[in-house]
Amino acid sequence: MDRVDIIVTCRLGMEKIVASYIKDIETGVEILPAPFNFMGLILVAGSRDRYRLADEIKRSVPEVEKIYIVDAIAKSDIQSIVDAVKRVVQGAINPNESFAVRTVRRGRHSFTSIDVNIAVGSIVKDVTGARVDLDNPDKVVFIQIIQDYAYISIVPGKEIIRKMKPYKFPMYKLFRRFVVVHEPYLGPEDASYTMGVRIGREVQTYEVGELVVAPIGSVDAYSMYHFLRGLFEGIESRYDIQRKSYGREVHRVRVSIQDMYQFIRSHMGEPIIVFEPEGEPISKLANEVSEFIVKSVKAGKKIYMMIGAREGIPTGLFRYASYVLDIAPGIVISTDYALASALIAITTVLHEKLSLEREEIEKTLDTS
Template sequence: MQEPVRVDIIVTCKLGFERVVASLIKELCPECRAVPSPMGYMGLVLVEAPTQNIEVLANNIREKVPEAEKVFKVDAECNARLQELGECVKPLASGISSDESFAVRTVRRGKHDYTSLDVNAYIGSVIKEATGARVDLENPDKVVLIQILQDKAYVSIVPGSEFYRKMAPTKFPMYKLYRRMVVTHEPYLGPPDASYVMGTRIGREIQCFEVGKLVVAPVGAVEAEALQRFLRGVIDGQKSRLGIQKKSYGREVHRTEILVQDMYQFVRSWHGKPLIIFEPEGEPVSRVGGELADFIIEKVFREKKELGVMVGAREGIPSGLFRYADFVLDVAPGVVISTDLALTSGLIAIGTAVHDKLLGLDLSDGVEKLAE
């Protein structure tokens, strides 16, 4: 199929779904032309709607075609030359008021004598001069999206909310809390294969959350070979997750330190520091969530103390240690949580209780710096 003479809507989708999306769009609009993978570019469908109201059709695609990831109405089209792009964007700048923020984002397909960053900088200066609006690359009110397909450029002005972000201004980076934690975990000493596999899962968990330290804490004397298998699994699981984080994160990753200490001796050495134990005998997190959040913010963020978190395995945390904990918590009353899920459940419960209160604080008082 040839490319449409005019492009009214650009739809993005997961690779391999181009023909499915094009077919569904044709069902919504039989008179439209929908071109999957134009010029061989996968994940893309170009739509020409000669008789349809373009805005209505775009909304219909958003509502009725879940296979469509993003749906952009094309506001202007021109040749893919920088100067021509600048002239093309100027009339559209009226859609951005002087009290709004904006960002320019460019997706470039094909070979050109400029980069996507060149386009962003040049078009950004054109819009700023025309409107007086401020640039906000993190949380813009409007996004000027420029999609370049070889010798053609398509411009769309869309709300900033169209672009999902993992770390929006309404979120606090919880790894800053988890890095201040020392997790004490009873080793899982079962059959040989089970001990190793359980260890790998726990190793991946502690590294996933970037916990400050993990203390593997047996209760008294244990069989050495079983403990060795569990520890090998923990280390292998941690290394596996750490390697993925280093490749995919756009920030420095904290490597969780792994230690071994008898559980009773750990509690003795932890005297005077904040301590939370997760066991079914405790209070439901939902009942004490507010008190828990205030306690953690005060101790960890303001007093800059480490937070101890204890999680059991097959036998659980000895009840005599409950007296030394500030909180004994039950994540899911009535549910016996398996060992490989217990730590994750507890850490998520703490993060959920604390998160919104952190956002409600005035960060000018130093809480953000204390969290680092």
């Protein structure tokens, strides 16, 4: 379509439903759901007041995820897009503001989205004098290319939903300094294997630095084999997903085995946190624990987190722990959720402090 007022996105398969709701808001508009069979997309044209219509859609159609008011339309070649952007950014982006360019292509073209971003970013900078900020821009020049046409929208940066906001600390950087000491779940073949898979996916999800499988004394080798088989399958399956979908380097969790008592003997005096119901509520010691972890990290130390399974961490080892913490008083957490629960609890008590000291801590983590 060479005349579009608004572009709307929704969950795949809901295009016609959303289109019908928009028609109820303003009769007479032309609506094209799933243009060229591109699912999750609706084009709206012929509105009497595109701004009023966009506001009304935001208020009354929860099925809609994103709404873009189209400020300019161009042919789907880079020079035409640059020329159109040059016209619309004047006065829309001020010299004292920051901006970013986002391009989404649908269909086949002789150029990439990155090619468009570079060309458009250069002209926006030249025309407006604004600076580029890819992480937290004041304005975003959003370009949606659909087959033969490019639709250009200038969107306030605050309207772009991000997973990582500037005040959020990337916890995976800290978790790489954690060593999880986990008692293996040993029992029937299928149970050991299944629990191994779940724990493997857990440790890889959080990208902890290392997992130490720590049996207590002599254990059945056959059960341990099936636990380890599941563990490595869980790690690999999650790692493959992360590597394909994350826009950053992913750490594959290292795995070692050491008897739990020998592990304690090897690490006496180091930062050790045991998670067991006999401990103090983590909420009671939140400030103290967060200070302890941050201080240890700044000193270049690893944090050892001990998680039990069927037997739990032997109480005699509590004497050698820096802290023994209960993350859910009165609740018995199953083995496959124990580690995730512990790491989420640690994140909750730590995150604010990490955010306040982000620059210093990230520098320590990146150089260690």
